Each structure stands twice: as structure tokens, then as C-alpha cells.
Amino acid sequence: MSASSNITIVPGQIAEIGGFPITNAVFSFGIVMIIVLVFCFVVRAKLSLVPSRLQIVAEGLVEYLDGMLKDQFISRKWAKFFLPVMVALFLMIFVANQFTIIPLMQTIMVEGDVSVALFKNPTADLGLTLILSLLVILTAQFIAFFTSPLGHLGNYFKFKPLFQSKSVGDFFMNLIDFFLGLLDIVGELAKIASLSARLFANILAGEMMILIISGIAAWTAYIIPMPFFALGLLSGAIQTLVFVFLSIGFLSGTINAVEPETT
Amino acid sequence: MDVEAARLLAAGLCMGLGAIGPGIGEGICASRALEAMGRNPEMSGKLFTNMLIGMAISETTGIYALFITFLILFAV
Numbered sequence: 001m002s003a004s005s006n007i008t009i010v011p012g013q014i015a016e017i018g019g020f021p022i023t024n025a026v027f028s029f030g031i032v033m034i035i036v037l038v039f040c041f042v043v044r045a046k047l048s049l050v051p052s053r054l055q056i057v058a059e060g061l062v063e064y065l066d067g068m069l070k071d072q073f074i075s076r077k078w079a080k081f082f083l084p085v086m087v088a089l090f091l092m093i094f095v096a097n098q099f100t101i102i103p104l105m106q107t108i109m110v111e112g113d114v115s116v117a118l119f120k121n122p123t124a125d126l127g128l129t130l131i132l133s134l135l136v137i138l139t140a141q142f143i144a145f146f147t148s149p150l151g152h153l154g155n156y157f158k159f160k161p162l163f164q165s166k167s168v169g170d171f172f173m174n175l176i177d178f179f180l181g182l183l184d185i186v187g188e189l190a191k192i193a194s195l196s197a198r199l200f201a202n203i204l205a206g207e208m209m210i211l212i213i214s215g216i217a218a219w220t221a222y223i224i225p226m227p228f229f230a231l232g233l234l235s236g237a238i239q240t241l242v243f244v245f246l247s248i249g250f251l252s253g254t255i256n257a258v259e260p261e262t263t
Numbered sequence: 264m265d266v267e268a269a270r271l272l273a274a275g276l277c278m279g280l281g282a283i284g285p286g287i288g289e290g291i292c293a294s295r296a297l298e299a300m301g302r303n304p305e306m307s308g309k310l311f312t313n314m315l316i317g318m319a320i321s322e323t324t325g326i327y328a329l330f331i332t333f334l335i336l337f338a339v
Contacts, residue, residue, distance in 0.1 A: 201330040242316055242319045242320060
């Protein structure tokens with residue numbers, strides 16, 4: 001199996017700073033951040049009343065996410081608060097997903113005990129996607145907790161309706177509700193796992209598909225992987241949208257549950 | 264049955280069984296979206312993007328299966 005030698009799930013270590021290993025995924029994500037920063041500064045510097053093409057793209061993105069946030073959140077305050085976060089998430093994941101198309105990426109190697117590639121698709125490393133989804137879920141939990149501590153905990157430990165039940169049948173229904181509330185705690189953990197594994201496995205699967213197809217025989221290494229590259233570009237774009245969409249859904253679901261029902 | 268044969272069998276079964284659910288799900292998703300587009304053609308742009316998102320989400324279990332298959336084949 002010649003193809004299997006290239007396939008690794010653990011990112012390779014390229015340097016070490018003060019005892020902390022620097023993997024190629026971390027290094028590549030640094031480059032992704034620089035690209036996003038440069039994009040933002042270029043758009044910011046060229047803002048004008050007659051928009052350039054770049055400005056139209058940026059404005060369209062911000063408007064699209066703004067509309068999505070306003071649909072989901074009950075209060076305008078949180079929609080406004082999360083707009084920059086979501087735009088940043090979108091841009092970073094989008095650039096990171098399309099990192100494979102930069103030429104020479106797979107071919108520059110770092111020599112060492114085991115030579116590893118200098119660049120790696122950052123979202124094809126579970127570390128990054130896990131951190132991003134932890135960020136989303138923990139933000140939702142913390143904001144909901146500090147908005148209304150008892151109300152938020154009451155969504156998981158439903159003691160209150162249990163003591164207010166009026167008949168025996170009502171009591172049993174509330175008992176079921178109580179255990180379903182406990183199950184929601186497991187649901188929060190499952191959200192972290194599913195959100196991170198979805199993005200990670202999609203990008204990894206796209207990469208591995210190309211590796212395997214080009215590793216089957218000598219003649220499959222050139223033209224044949226091209227449709228799979230195109231598929232990778234498409235699924236990278238869609239997965240970005242899905243990640244942002246689900247993040248907004250989880251955030252608004254948790255935070256709306258503790259908002260007062262005034263609007 | 265030795266370990267190597269069991270591993271190959273497990274990988275094939277994992278991917279094959281894992282592909283059934285997403286296949287059905289995406290089929291339903293596409294059929295409903297097309298139905299709605301046929302009824303209301305001016306909405307088709309919005310429906311198409313939402314259909315792609317729905318497909319990507321229902322595809323997830325298939326992707327999990329593919330990932331487990333890779334793990335079985337190359338990492339275990």
C-alpha cells in the first residue's frame with residue numbers, strides 16, 4: 001500500500017518553541033489568519049460610496065449573516081453582538097477549507113527524523129475544529145448563565161414544574177420532562193462532538209479521497225483527481241456555511257431560552 | 264478469519280451500511296426541494312441554497328462512516 005504512507009490523521013510537528021510543539025496545522029492557520037487580516041484591511045481601506053467588486057463581496061457576506069442572525073435571535077442586542085464573531089468564523093473557516101488549492105502545498109517538506117509537509121489544511125486537524133465548536137458552545141452557555149443563572153439551570157434541572165404538578169398524571173408527565181431535561185446535558189456535549197467532527201471529517205475525507213485516487217496507479221495521478229478537487233472546493237464552501245449556520249442555531253437556541261418573553 | 268481479513272471486511276461493511284441513510288435522506292431532500300421549486304419557480308434560488316445546506320447536514324452521518332472506515336483501514 002503506497003498511498004497509506006502519506007495518510008496521517010495526527011498533524012506533523014515542524015518546530016518547537018519553549019517546549020510547545022508547533023505543528024504544520026498551527027503554522028498554516030497562522031497563514032490563514034494573515035490572509036483574512038489582509039483581506040479585511042484591504043476592504044476597509046478602499047471603502048467608498050461606489051463599491052468596488054471586493055466591497056460588494058464583503059458587504060454581501062455581512063448582509064447575509066446579519067439577516068440570518070436577525071431571523072434567529074429574539075433580541076436585536078445579541079444579533080448585533082454576534083455579527084463580527086460570525087463573520088470572522090466564516091472568513092477563517094472558508095479560507096482554511098480552501099487551503100488545499102494553494103500550489104506547492106503538498107510538496108514543500110521539512111527535513112527531520114520524519115520529514116513532514118510544511119503546510120497542512122488547518123481544518124483537517126481535529127484540534128482546530130474542536131476549539132471552534134467549544135468556543136461556540138461555551139459562549140452560549142456562559143452568556144445564558146450570566147443573563148439568568150437560575151433560568152438557565154432550570155432548563156436542565158426541571159424541578160419547578162415537578163413541584164407545581166396538579167394531579168398524578170401531571171406529575172408523571174413532569175417527571176418525564178425532568179429526565180428529558182437531564183438528557184439535554186448530554187445533548188450539549190453531543191453538540192460539541194458533532195459540530196467539530198462534521199467539519200473535520202468532511203475536509204479530511206476530501207483530502208484522503210484525492211490521495212487515494214492519485215495513489216491507485218501511475219496514470220490516475222494526473223487528470224483523474226481533478227473532479228475530486230472541484231468537489232472538495234464545493235464541499236469546503238458548503239461546510240463553512242453549515243458550520244456558521246449551526247453555530248448561530250445553537251447560540252440562539254440556548255440564549256433565546258433565557259430571554260424574557262417581551263418581544 | 265485472521266485480523267487483516269476482518270479489518271477489510273469491517274471497512275467495507277462500515278462504508279456500505281453507512282451510505283444507506285444519507286442516500287435516502289439526500290434523495291428525500293432533493294425531491295422535496297424540486298417539488299417546491301416546481302410549484303414556486305421564483306423561490307428556486309433561496310430553495311437551492313437551503314437544499315444544499317440540508318443535504319450537507321444529512322450527509323454528515325455518511326461522512327462519519329467514511330472517517331471510521333479510514334480509521335479502520337489506515338490508523339488501527
